[in-house]
Amino acid sequence: MDPGQSSSLQLPSFLHGTFRSVQQKTKREGLRCGEQYRAGGTFPAPRQMLDVPAGEVVVAHGVVDFQHERPTWRLYMVSDVMSGLSDALDGQNVFPARDAYEAFFRETAWGALYFAVSPDAPRSVERTVLRLRAVLRFWEQLQSVRYLFKTLGVAHSLEELMGASCGWAMDAWCPGGEASVRLRLDAAAERMGRATRAECIEAIFRQMPLALAHAGKLNHRDVVADPSFQRERLNTLDPWSFERVSGACPSDLIWLLHNWDYELGQQ
Incomplete structure (x- = not known):
């Protein structure tokens, strides 16, 4: 763990609540980010970060989010922040802005995980290396909670989540072997980082x-x-x-x- 890095996972407060409240908060956050990016090319930090209690469940994919009235952690709704960001830019330089948003928030535990497991993000070898390395840097924090991904009612450990979302990277770049998911991801990232x-x-x-x-x-x-x-x-x-x-x-x-x-x- 990096010096000064907390052992518990923190998520922005805009990702916690009912589906409707998170939808509203993430859209506002995206507009806020878009306004600052348009003015100066930077992004604001979230206004409030909250500790996620150890063992609590974080929803990492919308396909399993059926209990909309239940307050919970909805990581997958970072996508709504990205939509708000695009709206704030009125279609101007949207893709560079989205890339810059990823690069900035990939330096946080929650951003690193979101961009690694998001099903719609581009997955070039260069981009995937950056995502895997980011998750590996925050591994201890991220493994303190459980995750709902694509299987309804099944809460995954971090290893299980990364196996379900990034197993393709391990199969392509670190096939076979009995090593842990963490070691295989590290090996895959290392090979991808120097791939011809x-x-x-x-x-x-x-x-x-x-x-x-x-x-x-x-x-x-x-x-x-x-x-x-x-x-x-x-x-x-x-x-x-x-x-x-x-x-x-x-x-x-x-x-x-x-x-x-x-x-x-x-x-």
Whole structure:
């Protein structure tokens, strides 16, 4: 643990309450952040931080949040802060602002965890390294509570949460082995941090079978499933597209498979 770092987890007060109250508070927080960013390119710290009692449950995914009238910790609703931030900017420089928001609040335990487990965030190899390392820095604090993720009524430990949300990174970059989730995440981050383009492609190949299994309808499945076709296309991807899939996250690979399938249909 870093010197001076608390052993208990703290979350912004705007993330605690009923669904409706958290929705209102996070939207206001996003507007506040957007106004300050637009004025000076910085973000304000949350007005109030609260200790989360050891063992308490934090909701980390909206799919399991059915008890809207129950006051609880709703980490996943940081997404509403991001929406408020975008609204405050009126569509101007939204993506750089969202990236800056992540970089700033990834230096907090709650921000580090949110961006690591968020299902909609981009997962390039470079971005994923930063997220995993951030969570690892705050591991002791984050493991003091339990988390609801995608399985209704099942409260996860931090290791279980990271396995459920970031297991793809371990499978792609630290396959096999009996090490703990924490050690595998650390090894995956270390390998991703020094990965070459060729090593990214090999990680992508490790995850391609899973992506193909969940890709849904593909009109040219036999072609896009051919490893020689995949390697040829990966080697010629433009820099933006390659960066997007470089972390080897299956959801990004599904996007890539459908792009290839569409292109084949246009020929």
